[in-house]
Amino acid sequence: MSAHTPPVAWTSAIFFALSNLAALTLVPWWGLTQGFSGAAWLFFGLFLVLSGLGITVGYHRLWAHRSFKARGPLRVILALCGALALQNSIYNWSARHRVHHGYVDDVERDPHSIKRGFWHAHMGWMLRNWPASRADYSRAKDLTKDPVVMWQHRHYWTLVWGLNLGLPLLLGLVFGDVIGMLLLAGVLRLVLSHHFTFFINSLAHWWGWRPYSDENTAVDNGLVALLTWGEGYHNFHHAFQGDYRNGVRWWQYDPSKWLINLLAWTGLVHDRRWTPRFKILRARLHTEFRRLLNADAAGPMHDTWRATVEREYQHFRDTVNQWQQVQADNMRAGREALNDRWLRTELRTRFKELEYRLKMQRRRLRALSACHRTPSASA
Numbered sequence: 001m002s003a004h005t006p007p008v009a010w011t012s013a014i015f016f017a018l019s020n021l022a023a024l025t026l027v028p029w030w031g032l033t034q035g036f037s038g039a040a041w042l043f044f045g046l047f048l049v050l051s052g053l054g055i056t057v058g059y060h061r062l063w064a065h066r067s068f069k070a071r072g073p074l075r076v077i078l079a080l081c082g083a084l085a086l087q088n089s090i091y092n093w094s095a096r097h098r099v100h101h102g103y104v105d106d107v108e109r110d111p112h113s114i115k116r117g118f119w120h121a122h123m124g125w126m127l128r129n130w131p132a133s134r135a136d137y138s139r140a141k142d143l144t145k146d147p148v149v150m151w152q153h154r155h156y157w158t159l160v161w162g163l164n165l166g167l168p169l170l171l172g173l174v175f176g177d178v179i180g181m182l183l184l185a186g187v188l189r190l191v192l193s194h195h196f197t198f199f200i201n202s203l204a205h206w207w208g209w210r211p212y213s214d215e216n217t218a219v220d221n222g223l224v225a226l227l228t229w230g231e232g233y234h235n236f237h238h239a240f241q242g243d244y245r246n247g248v249r250w251w252q253y254d255p256s257k258w259l260i261n262l263l264a265w266t267g268l269v270h271d272r273r274w275t276p277r278f279k280i281l282r283a284r285l286h287t288e289f290r291r292l293l294n295a296d297a298a299g300p301m302h303d304t305w306r307a308t309v310e311r312e313y314q315h316f317r318d319t320v321n322q323w324q325q326v327q328a329d330n331m332r333a334g335r336e337a338l339n340d341r342w343l344r345t346e347l348r349t350r351f352k353e354l355e356y357r358l359k360m361q362r363r364r365l366r367a368l369s370a371c372h373r374t375p376s377a378s379a
């Protein structure tokens with residue numbers, strides 16, 4: 001250990017050691033010797049879903065990023081589900097998460113920087129008193145105005161004990177399987193949901209695709225999305241953190257987004273924020289251009305190829321400039337309260353046309369990068 005390694009955070013270290021050890025030894029041993037009741041399995045599944053969604057929909061998308069608004073009763077339910085996940089109070093979690101976005105990959109300031117390695121980003125950051133992992137409350141002043149957040153913060157430990165120990169105990173008594181309920185709905189569920197969330201900090205900054213930005217380590221990883229109710233599309237999320245969606249394509253697995261949409265339909269959720277399609281396309285193309293323009297190869301074929309890429313890039317910049325112009329016209333029309341139907345339709349048409357242009361350009365770029373990869377092109 002170097003002289004700069006901070007002291008061990010004993011409470012967390014002992015807690016994680018014991019809970020993981022129990023999940024690896026006690027749970028299978030009890031299952032093999034005594035067996036678990038159906039009720040214990042049922043509540044294991046239910047608690048896994050509820051605590052997971054409490055973090056993704058509540059802690060992350062509602063409070064840390066304010067990507068939509070939710071009515072009081074829903075906020076209370078999400079705060080309870082989040083306390084069940086045992087990942088600190090909303091206030092602490094959100095303050096730290098906002099620092100992660102602000103200083104991603106900065107070894108000194110990102111609370112769980114992947115630059116210190118996979119293990120540090122996964123769990124290591126909680127096992128020692130790293131200065132970077134201290135919550136910076138100046139980043140969460142807005143949350144102090146939410147009574148649900150402050151109530152959960154004040155009564156956090158009561159809620160944690162009540163939901164993680166009291167509730168499984170009670171359910172165990174009702175269904176006649178106290179140990180089974182404590183081991184499955186309590187211990188195993190907690191340990192699994194912890195690691196699933198931790199994968200967002202480790203695996204989703206480590207292994208996957210970077211279609212929207214290559215300026216940080218965040219990646220899109222479908223496997224992590226599968227384990228975390230849709231949070232695996234982390235490259236998109238770091239590029240557009242205010243968007244209530246993480247899986248933005250229709251085929252991507254993002255049940256948190258689906259739930260938010262369903263709740264919006266019932267009226268419990270409102271004011272969802274999302275990124276205009278053009279901006280998303282622009283980010284994808286921008287990343288592809290960076291890659292193509294940085295690709296180095298030599299030869300006469302390559303010169304023509306490079307010239308084509310540069311010409312395409314010029315087209316791209318023209319389209320983006322025009323879009324900014326239409327955007328300005330649109331804002332002006334809004335400010336001057338121009339409710340002219342012709343003008344509105346005209347602006348919408350122009351937006352659509354520019355979007356289509358980027359879409360077509362993406363196809364051409366794909367063809368260009370394919371011919372760059374074939375050996376004959378650079379021979």
Ligand SMILES: [Zn+2]
Nearest residue numbers: 100201218234
């Ligand atoms: Zn991240």
Ligand SMILES: [Zn+2]
Nearest residue numbers: 097101237241
């Ligand atoms: Zn985030």
